[in-house]
Amino acid sequence: MLAPMTAYVCPRCRIRAAADALTWCCPQCRGPWDLEFASAPVSLTSLASRVNSLWRYEEVLPLATSLPHVSLGEGRTPLVPLGDGVSAKLDFLMPTLSFKDRGAVMLAELARRLEPRLVVADSSGNAGTAVAAYCARAGLPCAVYVPEGTSAKKVEQIRAHGARLTVVPGNRDATARAAQEAAGEPGVFYASHVFNPHFLHGTKTYVYELWEDGGGRLPDRIVVPVGNGTLLLGAALALDELAGHGLIDRRPELVAVQAEAVSPLAAAFRAGAEDLAGDAPARPTLAEGIAIPHPPRAAQILRAVRANGGTFLTVTEDQIRAAQTDLARGGLFVETTGVACWAAVRAAPPRPGTTVLPLCGAGAKTGSAQRD
Template identity: 80%
Template sequence: MTTYVCPRCDVHSPASALTWCCPRCRGPWDLDFTSAPVPRESLASRSNSLWRYAEALPLATEYPHITLGEGRTPLVPLTDTVSAKLDFLMPTLSFKDRGAVMLAELARRLRPRSVLADSSGNAGTAVAAYCARAGLDCSVYVPEGTSPKKLEQIRAHGAHTVVVPGDREATARAARAAADEPGVFYASHVYNPHFLHGTKTYAYELWEDLGGRLPDTLVVPVGNGTLLLGVALAVEELYRHGLIDRRPALVAVQAEAVAPLAAAFHAGADELTGPPGPPSPVRPTLAEGIAIPAPPRAAQILRAVRASGGTFRTVTEDQIRAAQLDLARRGLYVEPTGVACWAAVRAAPERPGTTVVPLCGAGAKTGLAPTS
């Protein structure tokens, strides 16, 4: 197995341990893992899941792997220059399957007493499903106000739900306290870097489907930044191995109501700005999945966007509603969080070249956004 490393403290820990964060700074881990080049010409004969990119994935050297056939989602045009990747067409109806399968595969090998996750819904449903596939006991901490459909889905997979009073940040604090108990594997889509190595397959699929290249711009929703950081990992790997000759710009999107990273980026800060102490309660937003006031990987996210030559955009609640209806009338029923990128593209001047937006979660999970 690979080794965890703290990007701040340079503390190391074996991935076989159940140490979910750096013991010195309590920050998230990175993974000491070096990918090999993926041979595009041989991919057609491989399994039709994200495990086809074995050279780029930790945990890929041991077979068989847990799988529900995740990945390989369609890419469809929205305009002459903008396409959408339909990541809501995953087994649990969100892009979080990309990372959840990696966490469940690691947990399957470690055989902890129990698996614990925290989520506003989609990551929890994905972890619950893949733990069910692996035969692992699972508990998911969710904030009050989580979509009843998402709660129903988590419970249907056999996971125990713990509903935490308060917002997403209160839920994360409760889960981290429970994660310190002996024998618990914290399947955190934020703290465990295996999740990011799963989400990076989003970019590998684009590279494969576009004939060995990437679009000029990748627009990505950002709350905790797990998709954006995975994409940034993939871009650097593909470039380092000579599989692409240029890096696309990363455009990060947040809801205007909860946009700490956008504020820090436009202020020129390397970390989150704002007064010291715990974050203020978040304003309500339709994009609940990215309403994260204090993402633990904030510095990494800001650095990745700047290094790509990209930027941050924010979208209003009205723009989110309009984007959801617009996509539905194009035949694509997507949850409000999942339409944030399309809302941003529609509201801003068109960028030169080609652009891809992810549609991250199915509308059936939440229904249509209510009108104001």
């Protein structure tokens, strides 16, 4: 059913499980899975004739073993220059208006093959929307859990795709706990963008697209927003694969951005810690999509940033507001979480070389920070 030589493995306990099982976490430490998967090198010259979605990178996707796949034409988003060597990759042009489609399509394809009685997801909005949309495309019943205070426009979008929506009192952690309780029921597939590594193998296509569009070269630095770290960890996977296959001669810096109001990873990085050290302060922030006080893959995120010569940057609420306005005045209306990287780059001293950052979600999902 699944690609040969794929299995779940706990990065901490080294416990393994079949990748076609509904077991969503390590039974010993309750942590997220990694995926044992051997990718093959992608031939740059072969890509021009391939399908115009992320499934074009079939050598590196663990579910690209048979056709047809679930797809809404995701991927292949454009790069737009912002000036001074900085370009933005417009992932808010994805089918559900956020980069989460890159991972959600993988989870929906996996669920389609496993045929569960129900797919469950939890989210602050965008991941739940993406899972709901791709489950609708695949004809799968879906339930999505979101925290109270989730943008009304995201809630409307989830419901429009036919998912059963549950609004959970409390914060993002409470929402995850509610979904995980539901995921423990028989026949339920937990389409977790945090715990299921297939999601990360979808988000790594972000870097493969940069590599393809650059003619086999990558920018000097890749800046990404980090809450649960799914885009950053996918980018790190891609860099490992491209370097391992000899397809790049250098690794770009991998720079992580958090909102100053909720920045546990930045605090741990600056302290030289290998994992989160206690509870970092958490305050309300416009960047709701990265307001994650206890990311389950924290240790992996910190390792990935260090391994790729990167660092953490944080941005204030005023910087987020100003960055959203600045982009909108240039024709790009992006949600407040999605402008965090541009806010960080604007505030940092200019650096030589090229930088790419993602604009992750459409402004239509949350509206303007000036009115919030």
